[in-house]
Amino acid sequence: MCTVCGCGTGTVEGQGHDHHHNAPHHHGHGDLHFGHGPAGVEVAGMSQARLIEIETDILAKNDRYAAANRARLAALGAFAINLVSSPGSGKTTVLCKTIEALGAQPLAVIEGDQQTANDADRIRATGAQAVQVNTGKGCHLDGHMVGHAMEHLDLAPASLLFIENVGNLVCPAAFDLGEDCKVAILSVTEGEDKPLKYPDMFTASRLALLNKVDLAPYCDVDLDLYEANLRRVNPGLEVIRISAHTGEGMQSWLGWLQGALARKAARAAAE
């Protein structure tokens, strides 16, 4: 039985161990697949009409998984980034380039997509450890999936953990994974009004990477307007302009990561 959630149904393929998940099953590389299993049903007792006060967040259960993930990361002094964006903004390319530039920094990647292990394969090609989570029909990662994915990673103390969420600017905003912060990637080919159209994700993020700035001259876009619209939905948002392709701005992004990790390590040491 799973120690995180107590779940005990589902199918496991490939790896021949007896750890069953609530829906996921495994393929090669320890990739996880959700969205295949039936929901369990419980029916209880009897009684007369009455009102039961609940006052519970609908996502309370997710938040409990997220809190457990956060505690595991804190114990390791690991810094986790929930990378969120539209499909096609360049998340995986940014990650691959970031991993290459970080060199010996211990890190791991959780890749979320509805289907395929393509992205985890791209990450593994850099030499980094990665686990692919396929959400099936799901449009976002949740705390439960990430908790299981973390079991498949060998996270060293003071690691960076990159969680590449499903490419979707809507739903992942609402689901805490236990990360330290969300980082949104917005590419200049998407249009300056993207933050205004999909404000929630940018409001929930601490940093926005404005990616593909090398394409700006060909797209007739105003980079300052991108930034203004980002700050319109989140006045506290930090913005770094980058091009994963040319390497422009990547040093600022790496510096931001190293600073964030160092602050977390210092906090962990102080406690």
Added chain:
Amino acid sequence: MHEMSLVEGMRRVIEDQARVHAFAQVKVLRVEIGRFACVEKPALEFAFDVVMRGSVAEGARLEMIDLVGRALCYDCMIEVEIAERLSPCPDCGGGRLMPVAGEEMRIKDMEVI
């Protein structure tokens, strides 16, 4: 369509409650939804009907209570109520607003038999 996931979360809460309070059926479920919550109400209603089938809340009425949206104006440094996510500050007319309330998605209570 994450309304489905939300309703699955609601079902889990209801099933937990059913174990604790021993009831057979939920008649009404009241949820509080903030103005800026990532929820489309018709989609939530649709998902509710589908996901609750076969549970103690099958056929239950879903009532949604709106909660106001509030934001901190970074210029006035006060909290203001705003109608839309991108509404300007009602005091200064500025646009440097950070939402502080209105993203709630909460099960308030339920009537059961």
